[in-house]
Amino acid sequence: MDDKLLERRNRYLGAGSTLFYERPVTIVRGEGVHLYDEHGKRYVDMYNNVPSVGHCHPHVVDAVSKQVATLNVHSRYLHPGIVDYAARLTATLHDGIDSVVFTCSGTEANEVALMMARATTGGVGIVCTDEAYHGNSAEVRKLNRCRASTGAVRSIPYPDLYRYDGKGDALEYYLARLDAVIEGFARDGIPFAGMLACPIFANEGLPRVPEGFLAAAAERVHRAGGVFIADEVQAGFCRTGRWWGYEYADCVPDIVSMGKPLGAGIALAGAASSAAIVETFRRSTRYFNTFASSPVQAAAGNAVLDVVERDGVLDNVTRVGAFLRDRLGTLVGQHPSVGELRGCGLFIGVEWVRDRESKTPDRDGAIRVVNALKDRGYLTSNAGAYGNVLKLRPPLVFSQGDAEAFVGVFESTLADLM
């Protein structure tokens, strides 16, 4: 670890600017699924979803470099790039989602999504789940790890079959909680706007959820006059083996926010919806975003889509994801520290527990594994409501060979830690 660099970083960015790992790594180069430190040590990236088609993909690098050299300006002049990109991007979404408002970050995408919901319904009340993370602005932060049962933003417990200890049917239990919040808004005279959720509850540790939960939740939201927003910043863009997390969750949102993987590192995010909702939003806010909808955002986004289409990335995610989950499942099936292995596509969560009976979350255990894997050249992280879920989320181009190699290292790491 570069102690001098760390000291300078603390001074100029603040010590509270968190780094990964007990002994942070300096990363100076990326290529495909690999990252390299300042001494040339190679790490396999099993964490980052931003470099969706791999770090520094030549086609994306080329497209971005050419565009930066040609034109990089805001969207108050006509330019075909962002229009073409919006057309291609919305074509991957379900019918009825026709139009996009581009932003620079997932936070800004959720800001826009919330404004769309409120502008189109005339309501303000938003339901979220209680251990999610949706961004860093003042408004969006209200939805992070939200415990509120008063005010305009209120939460329901995130669905989790592994830890569900209620009596009776889990689906009914969670839906009843949603009903209660919607009724609470009505009782308190707060007009309802809708619900915002990550379709795979990524920050909550990718819990197994009662089948049909989100479809039923969206139906209840609609019945109460609200709209359903899918936060696809983590779930979307092929990650689950479907184009969008809401397809995996089998529900149909009214508004879709998206971000991280779209531009392979170029700041590109947005909120998509029906033309009518987007227009209502545009007219009510006159929204403008200096760096968004730029030709460079378009170049990056289009190049990423080129690679996804050309290289069969979605098929790769499905195939390698299934293989990896299968092999890891076999490996940890009886492991005393693993409560459950779950996930979809190339997004896997491994629930670390003190023992399988008590299910007591073992955050320290998960962190130990994360750091041990890092020392062995694999970059992962931990997530979840208890911080005890090992989070595996490699670039979408992670290969079967990469998966095989990881399984071997994971096995020996577990053995070493026992």
Next chain:
Amino acid sequence: MDDKLLERRNRYLGAGSTLFYERPVTIVRGEGVHLYDEHGKRYVDMYNNVPSVGHCHPHVVDAVSKQVATLNVHSRYLHPGIVDYAARLTATLHDGIDSVVFTCSGTEANEVALMMARATTGGVGIVCTDEAYHGNSAEVRKLNRCRASTGAVRSIPYPDLYRYDGKGDALEYYLARLDAVIEGFARDGIPFAGMLACPIFANEGLPRVPEGFLAAAAERVHRAGGVFIADEVQAGFCRTGRWWGYEYADCVPDIVSMGKPLGAGIALAGAASSAAIVETFRRSTRYFNTFASSPVQAAAGNAVLDVVERDGVLDNVTRVGAFLRDRLGTLVGQHPSVGELRGCGLFIGVEWVRDRESKTPDRDGAIRVVNALKDRGYLTSNAGAYGNVLKLRPPLVFSQGDAEAFVGVFESTLADLM
């Protein structure tokens, strides 16, 4: 105008996504102070502050292209680029501003600045001016064209000597309004956090202000336990002929938000403050921003600083700005439609009025000039509380020759419109 492209844009981005000019232009290439449409027609850019060192500056293009090809990842690994950039950037600010939180947009920078102010004071009450624009998020929008005299965000009238019609001393009048808002917070039991203002009131049309206004305002804010935030998104980074707008306004802020010109088009913005305030903010929020503090932000920011230092950009702004303001001042000094020409550095506002006596704002007149200049190959816009201020804000590398050529065109445009 490309009608088909416009139609597709309306469909995919929403018709409410505003374009400049009665007949919008398609722009496909930029170089230096020039933009080119799809037929190769050349426009002189007298509006954009984002391409601070000129469109597609080769040094910036090269630095960004190399970095995009090498590594483009988030800030939870150590990387020297963003630390070096933070050190260079803070060196341009006054002593005591040592540390930066990077973001992707000016909106996010103001979000962070507000959180810093509130975290460090424990207060919530914010004073702003009443015709400003500070960004597009829900929280920051509360400060846009704010008329509130209740709640946590309240406004004072922006200072404007041209339209000041109060009795007595203007400085005392505006400061008394600030005192009244601060007292109002105390009376209503809303703990005071501070004041946020653009040091040159750019969106308010670059008004002439009573001398010493912002220094006196900051002093009153401090006395009341608040902090003073300078929104330098438009005013900062050499625009005024000083490094930062607050130097031009002769005041010393506690927090500085910045954005547009920093990365020459790469989404780069941030909020800087003392190490203590940044650390209080970091610890209270655990703020993280996926695309910010990246090696690509650093490469862009460092390359722009290279050009600014190497090519004497600050001196160019001072010299060409003074020349341009002088020549234009002579030109419009007696013009019946021009109430006042004002500004600083390469940021000039021309107040359009129905006649010089009534001072009735003439928004239509300003818009007519903007469109006429566009037809003659000069891109400008209108701004101000009444939309009647012709806004001239070319890239910082605008040359004396560029300025001379513009003066000629401006003169003939005015003659044609009479």
